[in-house]
């Protein structure tokens with residue numbers, strides 16, 4: 001008789017080592033070429049960080065990616081994981097590329113470059129309503145940071161930039 005298969009959540013929780021310094025849960029199983037952990041769940045290979053997020057925090061919202069606040073791709077600590085848009089993921093990777101050294105925790109003391117701040121302060125129309133900035137719209141609608149910009153870039157009508165005059169005339 002075959003031994004009973006070990007359930008995926010147990011393999012996940014047995015499959016990492018804690019880095020006591022950073023708190024990262026480092027995946028000890030299979031890794032992708034780009035360094036993400038991989039686990040086989042019900043016959044399918046999935047990202048170990050993604051599986052960990054779903055296990056601890058719930059389903060990943062449609063179209064969202066799981067971002068590492070610690071920047072360690074093999075880390076599966078749910079406290080280091082959050083859902084964000086692809087645009088946000090790319091924007092963060094770019095910002096981190098500008099940082100000196102790679103050993104600091106990227107979420108502490110991280111500032112947006114001035115160019116990004118200016119762009120975020122432009123008024124936007126999101127789902128038919130006007131907001132003074134992308135940040136305001138995201139806060140009002142409970143969206144992840146970067147979602148509005150992602151929608152604007154997709155140009156499918158969910159979000160667009162509007163002029164300051166139009167915002168002030170209708171606000």
Ligand SMILES: [Zn+2]
Nearest residue numbers: 024070075080
């Ligand atoms: Zn981590």
